[in-house]
Amino acid sequence: MVKEGIKIFCRVRPSSKPENVSQFLIKSPDSPKETHAIAFQIPKNISDGLVNNKKDVYQFKFNQIFNSQSTQDQVFTQVASSVIDNVIEGYNGTIFAYGQTGSGKTYTMTGGTEKYTDRGIIPRTISYLFDYFKKKSGLIFTLHISYMEIYNEHGYDLLSAEHEASRLEDLPRVTLMEDSQGTIHLRNLSQHGANTTEEALNWLFMGDTNRVIAETPMNMASTRSHCIFTLHITSREAGSDVIKRSKLHLVDLAGSERIGKSGIKGSLLTEAKYINLSLHYLEQVIISLSEKKGHIPYRNSLMTSVLRDSLGGNCMTSMVATCSVEMSNIDESISTCRFAQRVALIKNEALVNEELDPRAMIARLKNQVSELKQDLELVTGQERTDELVEEEIESCRSAVDMYLKENDIETQIQVSGDMRKIHYCFRILKEKYLNSQMKTKQETQSPQSKLNELKLTKDEGNLQVHRMGVESDLLTMDVTRLRGLLHQRDEEINVIVKLLKQEKENFAETQRSLFILREKYIEATGQQYDIKIAKKIERPLTEPKIPTNINISTPRGTVSEETITRKRSEFSKARQTAFDTFRRKHPQDSILNQHNVRLNDCYTKARVLGEKVNSSRLQVNKLKTKIQQLRVSNAVDFQADASAIEEENRLRGELEISRIAFKCDCALLKELKTEIEHIQHLMEKIKVLVLKEFDSWWAEQIHTYKNSMLKGENNHDNVNGIPRF
Ligand SMILES: Nc1ncnc2c1ncn2[C@@H]1O[C@H](COP(=O)(O)OP(=O)(O)OP(=O)(O)O)[C@@H](O)[C@H]1O
16 A cells, blocks of 8 residues: 655646746755745735735745646656556556646646647557557556546536537436445446557547537636546456556546636536536545545535545545636636645555456366366376367367477477367378378379369369378388388398309309319410410310311410310310209209109119019910910820810910910000100200200300409409319
8 A cells, every 4th residue: 555645736827927926946954855836926015005914925835846838748747657657557546637717727638739749648648558558568458448527517428329419418427326335436437448549549539529618708718517537447467367457537627717707607607606616625625635534525526526536545646736827817826726735735545456357267267177177087088079169179270280380399289188189189180291292292293184183073072081091091002012022022032142152152163163174274285374275265165066177376386286175175074064063053953863763763663564574475475385285285185185174274264364464564564664754854854954054154154254364363362262263
């Protein structure tokens, strides 16, 4: 709570005849501060007599005195800015102008109309507030405006929707209501929100045009009423439940005037009476407050009721006393200053108007409850199955967008622990991924295929989605197929590596043969191996029809035909050795061996069977001879007995059995012969195949060897212990 006296300021209106007024600073011995003071000098009237004890100098102290040269800006800075700062902090504030008619109250509060710099306290306050709101980005402010006029003791809403009403009486009447705590409420006084300086100034302009203005002898455009322009401000820190509510009354009181002096009549006289009466009540309140009387007569007038808080209550208040310094207005000015002195004695107790905003608190608690629910679901594993609402979907989308926008890989997606939301975020991400893939594909597609696709998807919204599903399936299938292919290739590589190893062994064997050949060549010729000679020697092996009478020149002489023949036979031996090795390593060799075993078996069987056939044949011939002999002996002896016939029959039986056995063995032998021929045929075929393969392999080896010789490589290096060519 801040206990503070009302600050008083004096403003002297410019005058063509600035008579008898002086402004100065008083230095008090008790205080280091200088006090501003104004003094009015009233000349002693000679007609009052020789002895005249009447006071001729009237001196008044103020917080600040503005002379006729003071600018609107200076007045605003000194009078208003500190009050506004406090209002923003949550204190209530009031600035009111008091003075006689035409002394410059409206000029001070609202301003002049001629120049922009003539703007008064009210428009400058509006600009000041909005500038401040812009600077304080961490706070949330709201501003509402109300504008009330008190005319002939009746309150009117100057910003009513019916402001187009031609007469003041048509405007809604503002009435007072008091609650149980004694707080005054104004019924029918509208409040209008303003978000910009322009909006707020529009409301001010609208209210001003509705004010009752009349021509009085003392002021050509005298405002005939009290006007209270109120700014209602709320401020809250983002995320806080505490809200500060404050209001700033900017009051332009009607001018006090002496009826007799102004010479007004009729309705103007009635107005003046009301004005004077309400100012009188205001004075009574001020006197009571300054004299600290128990009862303060606020209720005597509408104006004092409305300004109850501003005078002696929860408010920081400043008063501007406006003075005219012409001799004719001196009395009024002195009266105004006296009034200000009393006002300065009033002490207000200002409080920051803070309260908990129930709506903000409910919203925060609701959020907290939903977060806790989500946490509980996560902890208990209980999943929500209800559909996401529009707002939740939107929040997921913006969370994903934010997440993707961030380049930092560590960024986390801002989504609560609700599994439905997490699933939905993944769905959005998948959508985006598929779309980008599709886009890339479309960019690389030919224009025709693009056109075809567009045609396809033109009327079928779902087709696209379906196609994406199919594409994903195809992709999976493709991956499986490629994996299979990779496995197959691995197998093939293994087989090739094995074959390569085998080939390497064959090659080593061949090299060994060639090495023997080379040694023999050197031994035979006494020369270094010459590739040209080797070429000549080699040719007859692949081309048997080489002319035999060829003589080959060597660096040391001529190689005879006999030498070449010898070499050829040696070379053939080497080739034979290489072939044997090749054949042994050849995969068909085991088959060949199997056939060989089978063939030998067949030969053994055939030999046994042949012997059997021969013995059967001998047995048949033997039996035939026996039967012949028996017949011959029986023919000689016509009287053949039964035993002879029986003997012949037995022999015939035996003959028949031997014949059958012979025939069977012959058939078996024939079959065996066919099988032998078949095996031989197969073996021949395999041999031809192996030989063919060997020939090409051999030619390759020779070729490689020749090349290495031509390049002059060191052929004595050992590879696996075998000399290399
Ligand atoms: N400080 C000033 N500088 C220049 N002109 C001024 C100043 N004060 C007042 N005036 C002029 O004096 C005239 C009367 O002033 P104003 O209307 O403000 O008086 P008022 O006290 O509001 O009178 P009323 O009580 O009758 O409404 C206006 O034309 C105004 O422009």
